[in-house]
Amino acid sequence: MKKVYLDNNATTCVDEKVLEAMLPYLKENYANPSSMYEPARYSAKAIENSRSQIADFLGVDNPNTIIFTSCGTEGANTAIKGVVSKFGNLENKNHIITTRVEHPCVLSVYENYEKKGYKVSYIGVDENGDLDVEALLNKVDDKTILVSVMHANNETGAIYPVYDIAREVKKINKDTKVFVDGVQAAGKIPIELRNSDIDFYSISGHKFHAPKGIGALYIKEGTLFEPFMLGGHQENSLRAGTYNTPYIVALGEAAKLAKDSLDFELSEVKRLRDKLENGILSQLKNAKLNSKAKKRVPNTTNIGFEYIEGELILLYLNELGIYASSGSACTSGSLDPSHVLRAQKVPFTSLHGSIRFSLSRFTTEDEIDYAIEKVPEVIKKLAKISPFQKELNELGL
């Protein structure tokens, strides 16, 4: 059976070149880079090389602004908790601003701070998925310790104007720190942190063809925070723990390859994504585009299929070897519609039938043609067993 992997926002395959680069550090070059002897110095050099590759990838000059983490979740937790522990207090530095559409690894941290008595302002998006930047800036006051906005949304691909937001926030309160979750932007659009007002920017390797279990956090020069991983003196004592040399090498190589592939991503991957999107939308009158923001990453589309159940679509697609993801998460049998699509006020009729398709530079034309053929077939099949026959008939299904 054909296998078409269209869930690259969940995770990506490891690039063969990345695997090749990391393997020697799993085999012969295994020395702990913090030791003094020659093989250790070799490992340490590989780590510093990777740090420079990440700095280049993120558009910064100083590699020492980069620390390695285990994942995007760790990057977000390090930045947020690090700022709140350092600068927060419940009397007069107790305000955090974020968006309604952040990833759970960010939102759940803020929910915890709310329980502790911090005030968190959640900024919404409009029906296209664009962020209400004016509302965000209106919320910044002298109690605001942190503003946290993702660069690109994992479900819809919407890009938010993080550089402008950081600049304007600092004009209102220069002490407010700005954290950007860049996990879904890295490898998809150029990143240029040099000369920006962003204080923290997190990325995760498994979203751009490095293995799972490695990420990085940019911390602007001179930015103070309270490290939460304490132990040895690795990463200038900002993140303790023995360096994961093979994965760090993999991250650097993946970043280099992703940077070299950006033009391809912005032209060819986007062309295939648009082909898929138009191919589906043009065949089905009940298909509604959820990815409508002014700017979006080139690999992602999110389509709502009115009156059809999303989990069923995924199961039927799985039978045909097409792997995508639902806009809704199924928890213990009860359907919980996507918080991102709800924030966007996606109508109830397509909220439960929304599917995210996400491509990578390894997605082929042949795979997209197969999906364009099979997705409408599945929707038409499911329309026949939907309880909304009248509505679907009116839509020609």
Ligand code: PLP
């Ligand atoms: N932030 C965003 C926007 C994500 O999409 C994800 C993962 O899906 C994460 C953070 C968490 O990254 P990780 O899986 O590396 O912890």
